[in-house]
Amino acid sequence: MSEKEEPLLEVKDLETFIPTSKGEIKPVNGVSFSINKGEIVALVGESGSGKSVSSLSIMGLNASAIQYSKDSSIAFKGKDLLKLKEKEMRKIRGNEVAMIFQDPMFSLNPVHPIGRQIAESIVLHKKVKYKEALVTALDLLNKVGIPDAKRRLNDYPHQLSGGMRQRVMIAMALACDPQLIIADEPTTALDVTIQAQILNLLRKLQQESGIAILLITHDLGVVAETADRVLVMYCGKIVEEGTVEDIFENPLHPYTRGLLASVPALYGPSKEKLDTIPGVVPNPLELPKGCNFVTRCSYATEKCSQNAPTLLEHPAGNMVACWNALEEEGGIGHYETAASSIT
Amino acid sequence: MSIGTVFKRLMAERLAFFSFIFLMVLVIISIIAPFIVPYDPIEQDLMKVMASPSAQHWLGTDELGRDIFSRLLMGTKSAIQAGLFAILIPLCIGVPMGILSGYLGGVVDDIFMRIVDGIIAIPAILLALGITGALGISLWNAMIAIGIVFTPQFARLARGQTLQIRSEPYVEAAKISGAGAGWIMLKHIIPNIAPPIVVQASFNLSFAILVEASLSFLGMGAQSPQISWGNMIQQAYSMINMNAWMIVYPGLAIILTVLAGNFLGDGLRLALDPKYRKT
Numbered sequence: 001m002s003e004k005e006e007p008l009l010e011v012k013d014l015e016t017f018i019p020t021s022k023g024e025i026k027p028v029n030g031v032s033f034s035i036n037k038g039e040i041v042a043l044v045g046e047s048g049s050g051k052s053v054s055s056l057s058i059m060g061l062n063a064s065a066i067q068y069s070k071d072s073s074i075a076f077k078g079k080d081l082l083k084l085k086e087k088e089m090r091k092i093r094g095n096e097v098a099m100i101f102q103d104p105m106f107s108l109n110p111v112h113p114i115g116r117q118i119a120e121s122i123v124l125h126k127k128v129k130y131k132e133a134l135v136t137a138l139d140l141l142n143k144v145g146i147p148d149a150k151r152r153l154n155d156y157p158h159q160l161s162g163g164m165r166q167r168v169m170i171a172m173a174l175a176c177d178p179q180l181i182i183a184d185e186p187t188t189a190l191d192v193t194i195q196a197q198i199l200n201l202l203r204k205l206q207q208e209s210g211i212a213i214l215l216i217t218h219d220l221g222v223v224a225e226t227a228d229r230v231l232v233m234y235c236g237k238i239v240e241e242g243t244v245e246d247i248f249e250n251p252l253h254p255y256t257r258g259l260l261a262s263v264p265a266l267y268g269p270s271k272e273k274l275d276t277i278p279g280v281v282p283n284p285l286e287l288p289k290g291c292n293f294v295t296r297c298s299y300a301t302e303k304c305s306q307n308a309p310t311l312l313e314h315p316a317g318n319m320v321a322c323w324n325a326l327e328e329e330g331g332i333g334h335y336e337t338a339a340s341s342i343t
Numbered sequence: 344m345s346i347g348t349v350f351k352r353l354m355a356e357r358l359a360f361f362s363f364i365f366l367m368v369l370v371i372i373s374i375i376a377p378f379i380v381p382y383d384p385i386e387q388d389l390m391k392v393m394a395s396p397s398a399q400h401w402l403g404t405d406e407l408g409r410d411i412f413s414r415l416l417m418g419t420k421s422a423i424q425a426g427l428f429a430i431l432i433p434l435c436i437g438v439p440m441g442i443l444s445g446y447l448g449g450v451v452d453d454i455f456m457r458i459v460d461g462i463i464a465i466p467a468i469l470l471a472l473g474i475t476g477a478l479g480i481s482l483w484n485a486m487i488a489i490g491i492v493f494t495p496q497f498a499r500l501a502r503g504q505t506l507q508i509r510s511e512p513y514v515e516a517a518k519i520s521g522a523g524a525g526w527i528m529l530k531h532i533i534p535n536i537a538p539p540i541v542v543q544a545s546f547n548l549s550f551a552i553l554v555e556a557s558l559s560f561l562g563m564g565a566q567s568p569q570i571s572w573g574n575m576i577q578q579a580y581s582m583i584n585m586n587a588w589m590i591v592y593p594g595l596a597i598i599l600t601v602l603a604g605n606f607l608g609d610g611l612r613l614a615l616d617p618k619y620r621k622t
Contacts, residue, residue, distance in 0.1 A: 059519055061515070061518060061519065090521045090522075090523055091521065092521070093518070093519055093520065093521040094519055094520030094521035094522075095521055098519065098520070099516075099519045101512055101515075101516060103512060106511060106512040106513065107512040107513050107515075107516045108513055108516075109511075109513040109517075109531055109534075109535070110513075110535070111534040111535055112530075112534070120517070120520060120522070120530070121520035121521060121522075124520060124521050124522055124526070125521055169516075172516070172520065175520070
């Protein structure tokens with residue numbers, strides 16, 4: 001990955017509003033990031049941190065209730081997706097950007113055989129006959145590792161197991177050779193052994209076909225295993241960004257540290273209680289004045305409650321939005337993480 | 344679930360099986376009736392007025408000496424035609440209205456559903472009478488009237504089902520594959536909302552036959568010399584003091600057909616249920 005190459009996807013100052021009767025909420029509040037060709041980027045955060053809204057913005061599928069600020073832009077291969085008409089957007093969806101969902105149990109249409117569902121997006125985008133599309137579908141099923149694919153082509157979703165269905169979802173996403181796949185918690189609904197298989201499959205596909213993947217997850221184990229780069233989101237903002245090694249070995253933001261500490265360690269002395277981050281995500285209608293994390297941060301100072309920090313580069317290599325981390329190098333003390341046991 | 348499995352399950356239900364056979368026989372009769380009737384159903388034989396059942400006239404003759412069996416067979420045609428045509432109208436108008444309302448929402452939904460509310464506000468038979476009154480009295484107009492009366496039910500059912508299916512992840516997934524609204528409605532919504540609509544249609548089929556008979560009985564449907572079970576009952580009704588049997592045949596035909604339609608509907612509901620278990 002060369003740094004000079006134009007990124008495949010560049011999200012700039014993405015800001016969304018939802019007007020409600022009690023005031024405006026901003027599910028995504030000034031998020032910028034980019035994904036290069038063939039890169040796996042993980043977007044990590046709690047529920048309500050704005051992960052899904054960001055990803056749906058890329059697909060242009062946010063509900064009409066969501067409004068974007070003027071400066072928001074999502075450039076995919078130089079085109080601003082937010083300014084495209086629905087008809088042009090439809091050409092990109094499924095064709096150049098595809099998506100894999102969290103729950104394969106409900107993401108397949110129960111009344112159609114799976115072969116037909118994979119062929120659907122091929123027929124929609126490439127001007128081919130349904131029969132030719134089925135041939136491609138068969139190849140795809142083989143590619144994602146479904147045994148006896150030819151027979152499976154005519155199976156209905158209920159005849160497949162969860163892991164198989166997720167493979168079918170991946171085959172559907174791959175149908176038109178997209179350059180970017182957004183995987184929204186692709187393994188959350190699966191058991192652990194299947195999780196590993198699916199992640200390996202994603203990794204393999206990325207290595208073979210050079211597809212970039214935006215992996216949305218709250219599972220740090222998944223991140224460590226799969227991603228190249230990590231974005232940590234909190235309350236609609238990116239609070240830390242860095243390579244997997246940087247984030248796991250030298251997390252700078254207290255929130256990232258808290259997330260890592262709340263993962264049980266496999267090795268080392270066992271703790272009686274798992275670390276948690278105190279408090280809950282603040283109400284989006286009553287965000288604190290300064291840093292969004294100030295109410296839950298044990299390092300918070302006067303400055304933190306007055307001014308919101310911006311994402312800046314730290315000498316250690318990570319980008320971080322935290323006054324403490326930025327001002328005193330290593331100022332919040334050396335940190336032992338459970339991460340070493342994960343990586 | 345393929346059509347084959349549904350059919351197999353349906354045939355496993357005894358009542359539904361017999362109802363299906365019975366209705367199929369009626370459909371065949373309705374097509375071939377003009378060729379198999381033993382007598383011309385409107386030919387009068389005044390020498391044999393109100394004859395009792397015999398080898399020549401299986402069900403006897405009416406007050407004008409016409410063969411009741413032949414008339415019953417020809418009446419099947421009106422009944423089946425009315426039933427099928429009257430459910431075709433809501434299927435072709437009501438269901439698309441409901442799907443568009445449910446899927447697009449907004450103004451489309453408001454307009455369609457207010458129309459539907461308006462139709463529902465008027466009692467069914469009254470509305471059917473009004474429409475036939477306005478269009479002119481004939482069997483076809485009666486069928487159109489029945490079709491319009493049924494439209495709201497189908498529109499509401501389709502809308503409700505669409506609202507439910509619309510938020511399913513696989514519809515979202517189809518959107519993400521680049522499918523437009525038309526494609527999604529055609530390929531994803533319709534196949535998924537079909538089962539309840541098929542069940543509703545089979546119940547309405549028998550109700551339509553009943554309404555057709557009622558309208559004909561009231562003189563607002565089939566007009567003589569056209570034969571309908573409804574106007575057969577009406578004629579027999581005026582002769583009830585002299586020959587009570589005449590009213591039994593068309594009455595029985597209506598009862599059996601309506602029952603068969605309902606049993607078929609019940610059977611379909613079971614057969615289309617994904618949690619089906621053989622009873």
